[in-house]
Amino acid sequence: MQYIGRFAPSPSGPLHFGSLVTALGSYLQAKSCFGKWLVRIEDIDPPREVKGASSLILKTLEALHLYWDDEILYQSNCSERYQAVLQSLLNKQQAYYCNCTRQRIHNLANKIYDGFCRNRLLSVKDKDQLAIRIKQNHPVLTFTDKIRGEQTAQLADALEDFIIHRKNGLFAYNLVVVLDDHEQGITEIVRGADLLTVTVKQISLYQLLGFCIPTYCHLPLVLDKNGNKLSKQNHARPIDLNNLKELTVQALQFLGQKVPKDWQDATQQQLLDWAIQHWQLTNVPKQNIQLATNIG
The missing domain is CATH 3.40.50.620 (HUPs)
Incomplete structure (x- = not known):
């Protein structure tokens, strides 16, 4: 069975460093397994949506060279x-x-x-x-x-x-989330540890509906200097599109991965290609990590 992973942001604002960690972790896990990486826009909660956020999210992913492998699924169409x-x-x-x-x-x-x-x-x-x-x-x-x-x-x-x-x-x-992961054929879910507690509920739904249950990898959360999860609700700083390579390196280091010594001389695509070849899931920290300063 081919590996199929995904990144599923909600359009409640622009991507921030915590989003980058999740996007990058899910992308590298999929690509290191020679699999597909899909993007889903979870726009099922209109009161929380920010106008233009969906297109900005996709623009940011493209700027990061995190290209998805199939048609984007929008929950609002389902x-x-x-x-x-x-x-x-x-x-x-x-x-x-x-x-x-x-x-x-x-x-x-x-x-x-x-x-x-x-x-x-x-x-x-x-x-x-x-x-x-x-x-x-x-x-x-x-x-x-x-x-x-x-x-x-x-x-x-x-x-x-x-x-x-x-x-x-x-x-x-x-x-x-269960219906869409099944619809898209997701074989492994790589996401933030804030969703650990609801995973048993979702697995019970997979069983009730007779769906194949994916495997799970919950990445460490990025905590701000006050110990709160970096999030749009907590006014996390949006990703700086002029600083993508350095942010990618910081996200790799946050995930416990090595970075090339000459990364400053590499292009964004070369950096990602190197990261795919050297990705080690076993090196990803098991605990959430607090940042000393805000990253954006």
Whole structure:
């Protein structure tokens, strides 16, 4: 089976150094395995989108010479496919409607949904005010991450009937990421460690839907000088398009990789070609890393 990896940014702003680490790590892992590297724009949450961000993200990837190998998938074009799966799960009684508020769940002892609506059979006529939850009958408790080793989920978290369609009419990330990775034939998911905790939920969906389960590699998160994840929400500095080669070298070093001694004399493409040949997944740090200064 051919290796197929992906990079799946949301268009909530321009790429930053943390995004570069994820993009570069997923690209190098795919290319070192002689595989394909795909790009997906996760534009399924319009309220969080920034106008023009999708095109800016793609422009930045091209400037970095991180070229994708197939047509870009935009989640905003996939609603009919998502809805068909959602309806199938409801028809098979593998999912159900829920009207619990965030406040009610927040007031529970462990703040994890307790299955309150599982057997209430809420009326479909009120579905515009209802979320849809998966009926979790086959929880996944552990999985192996190729960077961090065996991971064990909290029992209550693994048992949760999690949301797959939100009250505001938007499809939930945990559903669409599984549907799209299957649709694109992704064999290995390389992404940030902030998604470690939801991986067991997603694997349980793969099993429920009868899909082949990909392998997982969760890269270390880039933390700012205050210990927070570098993110658009935390006003991370956008990637400087005039400083791409140095940023690529810094991302390689962050990922525990060697860099050529004469990298200043190399072109961006030569630097990437060298990095592919010398990529070592075993050298990627297992822990998140805090930066002393902001990078952009």
